[in-house]
Amino acid sequence: MTLSLDDVKRVANLARIEISEDEAQQALMQLSGIFDLIEQMQTVDTADIEPMSHAQDMIQRLREDVVTESDQHMLFQSIAPQVEAGLYLVPKVIE
Amino acid sequence: MQWEIVIGLEVHTQLSTQSKIFSGASTAYGAQPNTQACAVDIALPGVLPVLNYGAVERAIKFGLAVGAKINSPSIFARKNYFYPDLPKGYQISQFELPVVEGGSIKIQVGETEKIVRLTRAHLEEDAGKSLHEDFHGMSGIDLNRAGTPLLEIVSEPDMRSSAEAVAYAKALHTLVRWIGICDGNMQEGSFRCDANVSVRPRGAERLGTRCEIKNLNSFRFLEKAIDFEARRQIEILEDGGSITQETRLYDANRDETRTMRSKEDAHDYRYFPDPDLLPLEISKEWIERVEVMLPELPEARHNRYVEDFGLSSYDASVLIATREMADYFENTVKQLPAQVKLCANWVMGEVSGRLNKEGIEIAQCPVSPAQLAELLTRISDGTISGKSAKDVFDSMWQGEHDGSADAIIAAKGLKQISDDSEIEKLIDEVLAAHSQQVTDYRSGKEKAFNSLVGQIMKASRGKANPGQVNTILKKKLLE
Numbered sequence: 001m002t003l004s005l006d007d008v009k010r011v012a013n014l015a016r017i018e019i020s021e022d023e024a025q026q027a028l029m030q031l032s033g034i035f036d037l038i039e040q041m042q043t044v045d046t047a048d049i050e051p052m053s054h055a056q057d058m059i060q061r062l063r064e065d066v067v068t069e070s071d072q073h074m075l076f077q078s079i080a081p082q083v084e085a086g087l088y089l090v091p092k093v094i095e
Numbered sequence: 096m097q098w099e100i101v102i103g104l105e106v107h108t109q110l111s112t113q114s115k116i117f118s119g120a121s122t123a124y125g126a127q128p129n130t131q132a133c134a135v136d137i138a139l140p141g142v143l144p145v146l147n148y149g150a151v152e153r154a155i156k157f158g159l160a161v162g163a164k165i166n167s168p169s170i171f172a173r174k175n176y177f178y179p180d181l182p183k184g185y186q187i188s189q190f191e192l193p194v195v196e197g198g199s200i201k202i203q204v205g206e207t208e209k210i211v212r213l214t215r216a217h218l219e220e221d222a223g224k225s226l227h228e229d230f231h232g233m234s235g236i237d238l239n240r241a242g243t244p245l246l247e248i249v250s251e252p253d254m255r256s257s258a259e260a261v262a263y264a265k266a267l268h269t270l271v272r273w274i275g276i277c278d279g280n281m282q283e284g285s286f287r288c289d290a291n292v293s294v295r296p297r298g299a300e301r302l303g304t305r306c307e308i309k310n311l312n313s314f315r316f317l318e319k320a321i322d323f324e325a326r327r328q329i330e331i332l333e334d335g336g337s338i339t340q341e342t343r344l345y346d347a348n349r350d351e352t353r354t355m356r357s358k359e360d361a362h363d364y365r366y367f368p369d370p371d372l373l374p375l376e377i378s379k380e381w382i383e384r385v386e387v388m389l390p391e392l393p394e395a396r397h398n399r400y401v402e403d404f405g406l407s408s409y410d411a412s413v414l415i416a417t418r419e420m421a422d423y424f425e426n427t428v429k430q431l432p433a434q435v436k437l438c439a440n441w442v443m444g445e446v447s448g449r450l451n452k453e454g455i456e457i458a459q460c461p462v463s464p465a466q467l468a469e470l471l472t473r474i475s476d477g478t479i480s481g482k483s484a485k486d487v488f489d490s491m492w493q494g495e496h497d498g499s500a501d502a503i504i505a506a507k508g509l510k511q512i513s514d515d516s517e518i519e520k521l522i523d524e525v526l527a528a529h530s531q532q533v534t535d536y537r538s539g540k541e542k543a544f545n546s547l548v549g550q551i552m553k554a555s556r557g558k559a560n561p562g563q564v565n566t567i568l569k570k571k572l573l574e
Contacts, residue, residue: 014363016177053170053192053368060373065112065149068119069133076137077129086128087235090179093225 003032096333097297100325101305102260102290103252106267107245108277109221109285110153116220116244117144117187124283132223132238138182143371146171150244153276154194154218155377155385157246160274160392161213163198165382168374171218174364179236180223188247190366193217194375195246200270201394202262203412211263212251219245246276252291252302257321261314264288266393273393273418281312288317292324294332303328304338308345308352320345324352396421404428404435413443419457420447423464430468434475441471445488462491462498470500477560483509513560518551518567521559525550526571536572544568 008028012019019027073086082089115122118135135142158165172190195216202209223238248267254260268286271277279286293305308324311317323345328338343352391399393415400411415421420442427438446467450457470487473479479487487503496502504510512518526533529550536543551564 014175014365053168053374054370054372056373058373059168059376060146062148062151063114063119063145065114065147066119067114067121069114069121069131071130072134073129073132076132076134076139082233084230084235086130087226087230087237088129088179089230089233090236092227092232092234093179 003028003035098294098325098329098332099297099299100255100257100321101252101293101295101302102254102257102321103305104250104254104260104263105289105291106248106250106264107221107287107289108248108267108271108279110150110244110246110276111278112147112149112153112244114147114149115242116147116150116218118242120242122243124280126239128235128237129239132241136182136242137238138184144187144369146372146375147244150218151194151375151377152381152385153244154216154246155382156274156276156389157216157248157271158195158198159382159386159389160270161195161198161200161216163213163216164196165377166192166194166196167377168192169194169377170374171369171372172366173369174219174366176364178222178225179234180225180238180241182223182238182241186220186222187369187372188219188366189217191368194377200250200263200266202259202266203408204256204258204262206408209253209259211253211259214249214251216246216248219247221245252293252305257318257325260290260321261318264314264317269393269416274389284312287312290317290321290324292321292328293338294325294328303332304340306338306340306352307342309342309355311345316345316347319347319350320352323350327352390418393418393421404439406435406439410439410443414439417457423457423460426464427468427471430465431471431475434471437471437475438468441467445485449492461494462488466491466498466500473500473504477511477513477562479504479509479511480557480561483507483511483557508558510558511560512555512558513563515563515567518555518559518563519571521551521554522564522568522571525554533572544572 005024005028008024008031009019012024012027077083077086077088080088109122110116112122114120115136118133120133120136121131123131129137135144155165157163170189170192171187173185174188174190175185177184193215195213197215198213199210200213202211221240221243223236223241226235226237228235250263254263268279271286272279277285281287288311290308290311291305292308293303295301295303306324306328308320311320324343331338342355344355345352396415397408397411400406400414401408404411406414414424423446424438424442427442428435431438446457446460446462450460467488470484470491473487474481474484483504486507487500487509490496490503490507491498491500496506512521525547529547532543532547536547547568548561548564551568552559552561
C-alpha cells in the first residue's frame with residue numbers, strides 16, 4: 001500500500017493536528033517506512049495463527065458493580081478554564 | 096410505481112448497573128451536574144478503564160434471551176471523534192467481536208407474526224451531555240452520563256413498515272425490562288432508537304440508499320419519523336432525483352426530518368482495539384450461570400397463555416406487556432384456575448384502565464391479585480352481578496373494608512338474590528301487577544317478556560340474578 005500526501009493531511013485533519021507542508025512530507029516518509037515494514041511482515045504465513053487483539057497474552061479482569069467513587073467535582077473543576085452552575089464551559093458547539 | 100420501505104433499527108439501551116462501565120462512579124439519574132463524573136469519566140491523564148462485571152453479565156443475559164452467539168473472546172475498540180462531551184476524544188465501544196452476535200426477535204403486527212434478525216449487540220460507554228442554552232455564548236458540559244454502560248442492539252434491515260418497526264422496538268423494550276437489564280425509561284433516555292430507512296421499487300433485490308434518523312425517544316416519534324422519511328425519499332425518487340446518504344434529525348414540532356450531517360463530512364471513526372483493555376473472556380460456566388438466572392421469556396409465556404389457558408393471541412400479548420402485569424395476572428389465575436378468561440378480562444379491563452387513569456404502575460396497584468380473585472369468585476358463583484362488581488372494585492381500590500370484596504358486598508347489600516323461592520315470589524308479585532303484559536306475551540308479543548324482566552329487576556333493586564329471573568319467568572309464563 002502506498003500512502004499519498006493527501007492521506008497524511010486527511011489523517012492529520014481527523015486527528016486535529018495542524019501540520020505544515022514540510023511536516024506532512026516528513027510524516028509521509030516516516031509512515032511509508034512503517035508501511036514497508038508491515039508489507040514485509042505480511043509475507044509471513046500466519047494462516048494457522050489466531051490473531052491477538054492485545055500485545056499482552058492476558059485476559060481482562062472485571063470490577064464488581066459497586067459505586068466506589070465520591071463527588072470530587074470541585075477539585076476537578078479547580079483547574080478548568082471556565083465553570084458555571086457545575087458545568088464545564090466550552091466554546092459553543094452545535095452540530 | 097409501488098415502493099417498498101426497508102427499515103433497520105439501532106437501539107441504545109442503558110444497562111441498569113449501579114456503577115459505570117469503566118469506573119466506580121454512580122449512574123443514578125438526575126444528580127447535580129458533574130457530581131457523578133470521576134477521574135476516569137472526565138479522562139484525566141493516566142487513568143485506566145476497568146470493566147464492570149454487571150454490564151457484561153447483562154449483555155450475556157440479553158444474548159441468551161434472543162438466542163444469539165456469545166463471543167469469547169470479545170474485544171473493545173476505540174471509536175475516535177472529537178466532541179466536548181467526549182473528553183477522551185474517543186468512545187470505548189466494540190467493533191470486531193461484539194459480546195452478542197446474531198439472534199432474533201419475534202414481532203406481531205395485527206395477525207401476522209414475523210421474525211426480525213439481529214446483527215449484533217455490543218457494549219459501549221455513553222457520552223456526556225452538552226447544554227446549548229446560553230452561557231455567555233458558550234456551551235455547558237455535564238459529564239455525569241459519560242461512561243454509563245450501553246448495549247447497542249443492531250437489527251438487520253428486516254422491517255417493511257413503520258408499524259413493524261414500532262412492533263420490534265416495543266418487543267425489545269418489553270424484553271430488556273423483562274430480563275431486568277434496562278429500566279426502559281424513554282423520557283430519561285434509557286432506551287433510544289435510531290432508524291435506518293431506505294425505499295426501493297417493490298420486488299427489487301438491491302437496497303436503496305439509506306438515511307439514518309437519530310435519537311427517536313418515543314414509539315410515536317419513531318413511527319412518524321419513518322413515515323415522513325419514506326414519503327420524502329419516494330417523492331425525490333419519483334421526481335427523478337436520487338437519495339443522498341446522510342444522518343437526519345426528526346423534529347417532532349414540525350413532524351419532519353432534516354439533514355444533520357451528510358456522508359462527505361461523516362465521521363471516519365478509525366476504530367482500533369483499545370490497548371487499555373485486554374480481551375474479554377466469557378467462560379462457559381458464566382454463560383450457564385446466567386442461563387439459570389433467566390426468567391421465563393415473554394414469548395414462552397405468550398405461547399403458554401394461548402395453549403394452556405386458551406386465551407387469544409391478542410389477549411396474551413396484552414397481558415405480557417410487562418413482566419409485572421403477567422405475574423399479576425397469573426397470581427390471580429392461581430386462585431381461580433377455572434376462570435382464566437374472567438381473570439384476563441379484568442386485568443386487561445378494570446385493573447389496567449384504572450392504573451392508566453391514575454398514572455401508576457401495576458406494582459403500586461392497591462388491589463392485590465388475591466383480593467381481585469376474591470371479587471371474581473363472587474362474580475363466577477353468582478353472588479354479585481358484573482355490574483355491581485365494578486362498584487365493589489371501586490370500593491376495594493379506595494381501600495374500604497381492607498379491600499375485602501366479601502366485606503364490601505355485605506356492607507353495601509349488593510349480594511344477588513339467587514334463591515329460587517325468593518325470585519319466584521318477586522316474579523309472582525310483578526306478574527300479578529302487570530296482567531296486561533302477561534296477556535300480551537301469551538298472545539305472541541315477544542317484547543312484553545323484556546318489559547317484565549325489567550319490572551322484576553326493578554322490584555329487586557337490581558339484585559335478582561338475571562339468569563335465574565329469565566329461566567323462572569319463562570317457565571311461569573308457559574304455565
